Amino acid sequence: MSLQLGDIAPDFEADSTEGKIRFHDWISGGWAVLFSHPKDFTPVCTTELGEVARLKPEFEKRGVKVIGLSVDPVSDHRKWAADIEETQGAALNFPLVGDPERKVSSLYDMIHPNANDTLTVRSVFVIGPDKKIKLTITYPASTGRNFDEVLRVIDSLQLTAKYQVATPVNWQRGDDVIIVPAVSDEDAKKKFPQGWKAVKPYLRIVKQPQ
Numbered sequence: 612m613s614l615q616l617g618d619i620a621p622d623f624e625a626d627s628t629e630g631k632i633r634f635h636d637w638i639s640g641g642w643a644v645l646f647s648h649p650k651d652f653t654p655v656c657t658t659e660l661g662e663v664a665r666l667k668p669e670f671e672k673r674g675v676k677v678i679g680l681s682v683d684p685v686s687d688h689r690k691w692a693a694d695i696e697e698t699q700g701a702a703l704n705f706p707l708v709g710d711p712e713r714k715v716s717s718l719y720d721m722i723h724p725n726a727n728d729t730l731t732v733r734s735v736f737v738i739g740p741d742k743k744i745k746l747t748i749t750y751p752a753s754t755g756r757n758f759d760e761v762l763r764v765i766d767s768l769q770l771t772a773k774y775q776v777a778t779p780v781n782w783q784r785g786d787d788v789i790i791v792p793a794v795s796d797e798d799a800k801k802k803f804p805q806g807w808k809a810v811k812p813y814l815r816i817v818k819q820p821q
């Protein structure tokens with residue numbers, strides 16, 4: 612069965628561009644994003660890795676470590692890194708796991724044989740400080756991911772982990788949020804003393820807690 616939200620992200624040891632990594636130790640009680648790339652020296656992946664390198668300060672602001680994976684060996688990743696810097700104007704500044712034996716890819720179900728039986732799809736796993744999987748996204752190899760969306764979801768995950776709220780459609784940091792249905796109006800009065808707008812009894816809009 613494939614990995615599901617709430618499952619513990621499987622631990623692994625693997626070689627990376629920043630040396631050997633024992634995944635759970637590397638996460639070290641923080642948030643993490645693990646994302647896969649079908650293959651080295653491929654155009655879409657090259658643009659994605661440049662973009663994540665550029666966005667690294669945004670991930671760091673949120674206390675999130677990022678780690679990529681591609682099924683080629685680390686020796687190839689190192690050569691590819693020079694192309695990424697040259698063409699994207701951003702140097703790889705996070706580890707890229709080498710997975711030539713498809714060990715990690717198999718553990719995380721990143722290979723979808725009916726799409727391609729050797730390369731990975733574009734998987735994204737957001738992992739919380741409890742090492743549980745909070746989000747999975749799967750894109751096909753032909754479509755580059757939107758890492759602003761990954762950051763947006765992380766904002767929602769971190770907010771909703773702290774407060775009993777949920778975020779509505781297209782929510783962005785700072786927008787109003789929704790009081791979760793599990794909170795009664797009586798409890799909501801204590802948790803949200805500034806009040807809320809009840810569009811329906813089950814749709815209660817409140818300012819984003821800070």
Ligand code: BEZ
Binds near residue numbers: 649653656
């Ligand atoms: C790419 O990263 O450009 C790519 C990789 C595999 C298949 C198609 C595109």
